[in-house]
Amino acid sequence: MxxxxxxxxxxxxxxxxxxxxxxxxxxxxxxxxxxxxxxxxxxxxxxxxxxxxxxxxxxxxxxxxxxxxxxxxxxxxxxxxxxxxxxxxxxxxxxxxxxxxxxxxxxxxxxxxxxxxxxxxxxxxxxxxxxxxxxxxEGAVIYSxxxxxxxxxxxxxxxxxxxxxxxxxxxxxxxxxxxxxxxxxxxxxxxxxxxxxxASANAMISMRTILANAHFWAYTTGFSAAMGAFFVFFSTAPRVLIDHAGFSGLAFSLSFATAATVMIISARFAGRFVGRWGMAGSLARGMCLLLLGALLLGLGEVLLAPSFASFLLPMWVIAVGIVLTTAVTANGALAAFGQTAGTAVAFYFCVESLIVGCIGTLFVLLLDGDTAWPLAGYCAVMGIVTLVALHRIRARG
The missing domain is CATH 1.20.1250.20 (MFS general substrate transporter like domains)
Structure with missing residues (x-):
């Protein structure tokens, strides 16, 4: 561009x-x-x-x-x-x-x-x-x-x-x-x-043009997967760690902060990874990390009692996936709309908000919110949907 x-x-x-x-x-x-x-x-x-x-x-x-x-x-x-x-x-x-x-x-x-x-x-x-x-x-670092x-x-x-x-x-x-x-x-x-x-002052772009763009959907779905993973984590973590694992308020806050630390450290290296793998490769790897985190959460739920190891360590894996994903999703979703970025950005956030708010909430309500299953389920489903969308783009290309 x-x-x-x-x-x-x-x-x-x-x-x-x-x-x-x-x-x-x-x-x-x-x-x-x-x-x-x-x-x-x-x-x-x-x-x-x-x-x-x-x-x-x-x-x-x-x-x-x-x-x-x-x-x-x-x-x-x-x-x-x-x-x-x-x-x-x-x-x-x-x-x-x-x-x-x-x-x-x-x-x-x-x-x-x-x-x-x-x-x-x-x-x-x-x-x-x-x-x-x-x-x-530097865009990958800024976005992440x-x-x-x-x-x-x-x-x-x-x-x-x-x-x-x-x-x-x-x-x-x-x-x-x-x-x-x-x-x-x-x-x-x-x-x-x-x-x-x-040129954007005179450019016009319709909703249909944006919503018909396959790249917009693949990368916006990836962004929704990443942001929704944290939304579900935030919604369930107090119930899992305080109510069931017995964490104090301070212990919970400190444990929660470790995921933030992982994201901040990962963001520092996001540009290097994106330069090596490209946008599609980075998004695919981000989704694979969400899937790996979902698998580890499921194993922890079945084999272990609620603990730092069963819930937070898999979230570290997901956190790296979130950073790798958000480093590229805006560029990937909006690349075709450079002259009307404001309009495209509005759709990008609007669609993401609807997906996270509706689908993320459904996972918390339909699965047991006192367990890791809502987070594991959301990461697994949204990760697979995004990978399928990426595969379809590559097949067309």
Whole structure:
């Protein structure tokens, strides 16, 4: 893919680029997860019902995903930078106002605005990554690190939220979100240059064109397999390790963090592996690692009592597969849509959210969520589906 001329303005080193990009990736997800520990106390704090408070969670997720279908094409029309800065500013201001309100109706409205801002910032961030790094070797490292962040914020966010709420109250959570976003905006205002290809302002792409692309489906399914594996892991780990293996809260947190460490270390070497195996080879190996992890989980469930060895060690294998997968799935899914990356990115995340939310939840509900079977089943099924999709592409080629 040819490098757009605007991208000559993007001269950031890899560490500087991560400092620009990562805050928007983190905060969009963190606004959901850091708030979870205070949800039980919010009906009393706002003088409302638990149902209304639940809407502040459900509607945030809905707007975060659906909003990208608006902001993705908009970023193709007017540029990544204005969508990013506008969305981030909306997020920051609404977060600060959330900390100041005691009205349930206003709180719900501000959460919708916060979600819309997060959606705009998230899609502009990944469209920029696609514009700049699709043809660069650093792209694998950027994608794998951002994918790791998207996986681990749901795990670590609630811990941070509980600590903040215990020491400073629930309003401090939203003050922190707003303050961090405003700091990220100041950094981006100086260093985030426009990367939208000139042709994309006039380019049009239909939903049918994207959804009919076999590469889009194969790599988006792979991304869904990777992100969903962590979703199912996060959903079942407390029940397996605390309720059945007898881990304390601290022991659970430290054990959980080992999977994060594995992902961070693996991300450091992702570019080297992708350079050696290519996108299709890396995705195939990532899925094979998910399948191997699923096999080890199944053996652990049958032969061992719930323990670090039976549950966490297989997750280390899956974690390496997640990193190897997320290092290539965005490039693979979006390669055909370089001039309209914003629109394609929106579909990429929308489809992934639907697959993870629906299929991942089904595995947790239909299999025994107190065991490793939901994680083993999801990794096995999604790994096989992705490998079949890759095989069909190769057969056509």
């Amino acid at each position: 040819a490098m757009p001329s605007q991208n000559r303005n993007w001269t950031c080193s890899l560490p500087a680029a991560l400092l620009l990009l990562a805050p928007f990736d983190i905060l969009a997800s963190l606004a959901m997860d850091i708030y979870l520990p205070v949800v039980p106390t919010m009906p009393d704090a706002l003088g409302t019902s638990a149902t209304v408070v639940q809407l502040t969670l459900s509607l945030y997720m809905l707007i975060l995903g659906a909003g990208q279908m608006l902001f993705g094409p908009l970023s193709d029309r007017i540029g990544r930078r204005p969508v990013l800065l506008g969305g981030a500013l909306l997020f920051g201001i609404s977060s600060l106002l959330l900390a100041a309100t005691s009205s349930a109706g206003l709180f719900l409205a501000l959460r919708l605005l916060q979600a819309a801002g997060a959606s705009a910032a998230l899609v502009a961030t990944f469209a920029t990554v696609c514009d700049v790094y699709a043809a660069r070797p 690190l951002l994918g790791a962040i998207l996986s681990f914020v749901p795990a670590l966010g609630p811990i941070g939220g509980a600590l903040i709420a215990d020491h400073a109250g629930w309003r401090a959570i939203f003050l922190l979100l707003g303050g961090l976003m405003l700091a990220a905006i100041l950094n981006a205002f100086r260093g985030w240059h426009e990367t939208r290809p000139a």
